[in-house]
Amino acid sequence: MIQFNQVSKYFAGKAAVDNINLHIAAGEFTVLIGTSGSGKSTTLKMINRLIEHDEGTIQFAGEEIRSFNPQALRRRMGYAIQSIGLFPHWTVEKNITTVPGLLKWPQAQKQARVSELLALLNLEDNLRQRYPHQLSGGQQQRVGVARALAADPEVLLMDEPFGALDPVTRGALQQEMLRIHRLSGRTIVLVTHDIDEALALADNIVLMDNGRIVQQGRPVELLTRPANDFVRDFFGRSELGVRLLSLGNAGGAARRGEWLEAAPVAAEMSLREALSLFIARQTDKLPVIDAQGVPLGVLHFSDLLRQREGA
Numbered sequence: 001m002i003q004f005n006q007v008s009k010y011f012a013g014k015a016a017v018d019n020i021n022l023h024i025a026a027g028e029f030t031v032l033i034g035t036s037g038s039g040k041s042t043t044l045k046m047i048n049r050l051i052e053h054d055e056g057t058i059q060f061a062g063e064e065i066r067s068f069n070p071q072a073l074r075r076r077m078g079y080a081i082q083s084i085g086l087f088p089h090w091t092v093e094k095n096i097t098t099v100p101g102l103l104k105w106p107q108a109q110k111q112a113r114v115s116e117l118l119a120l121l122n123l124e125d126n127l128r129q130r131y132p133h134q135l136s137g138g139q140q141q142r143v144g145v146a147r148a149l150a151a152d153p154e155v156l157l158m159d160e161p162f163g164a165l166d167p168v169t170r171g172a173l174q175q176e177m178l179r180i181h182r183l184s185g186r187t188i189v190l191v192t193h194d195i196d197e198a199l200a201l202a203d204n205i206v207l208m209d210n211g212r213i214v215q216q217g218r219p220v221e222l223l224t225r226p227a228n229d230f231v232r233d234f235f236g237r238s239e240l241g242v243r244l245l246s247l248g249n250a251g252g253a254a255r256r257g258e259w260l261e262a263a264p265v266a267a268e269m270s271l272r273e274a275l276s277l278f279i280a281r282q283t284d285k286l287p288v289i290d291a292q293g294v295p296l297g298v299l300h301f302s303d304l305l306r307q308r309e310g311a
């Protein structure tokens, strides 16, 4: 979908992005993570040409991005940022339909799309006539995401979109992004400096340092097969076990064919959350049900240990 070949970007003679090769596959959730100033935002902004690359090639859908008209390119790529950037004198509805407006959608279609997006992002429909300053920070960020999704873009670019939110709202928005990703199959590229956010969301993690890509791959690969000490240190040696648990879920690890009468847990519950529950309930077995409430099996405390070793 998006291919960087030997791409560099210089500011005042210094490389902010230094000769990177990166493939972003269609439908994947790619997370760029790294130290401050490592070039994550610059990499993201080169995709929609908010920043132009100096060297190498960036291809989108098989063509060099310079061959696209920048406005046309940006309409195909939703963009959401931490500072939100909502227009203060426009209602929520008008903010969300910025791109559909440019594309001259009929009024009825724009209104229907706003209703759909408000529902998707768990926002009440009566917020549509409010102005940004009449919303909480979390609601504003949801509107920012809704706006980025409005014209059903092929790619969604997100730069710290949940920054500056409390952990509970942040977690809820992360779950919504995962749901949107599952439902829409969109290609998403997200920048964050939050390791747990990266592990929770990514199909593919790209770890950057000093303008270069240090390692890229599935979250479990970076955790269990770090390319060097930088990667190992970045993901934190001490928390490694718990972080590995956040990658697995109760449904995947439960023993089929077993059952137990106790309050069941959902198959999607992460093993990290299951660990907390084992401790809170002082038990070593939890029954697991699927999304329809059908018994799946029993998760044993010892399965968590196996999961760590297996990974």
Ligand SMILES: Nc1ncnc2c1ncn2[C@@H]1O[C@H](COP(=O)(O)OP(=O)(O)OP(=O)(O)O)[C@@H](O)[C@H]1O
Pocket (backbone or CB within 6 Å): 011, 012, 015, 016, 034, 035, 036, 037, 038, 039, 040, 041, 042, 043, 193
């Ligand atoms: N417009 C600019 N002019 C000059 N230097 C810039 C500009 N934008 C970025 N840089 C520099 O390029 C480097 C990479 O910046 P970038 O914003 O891509 O990093 P980042 O990894 O997103 O950082 P952070 O996590 O702190 O936001 C930094 O050294 C930064 O100071």
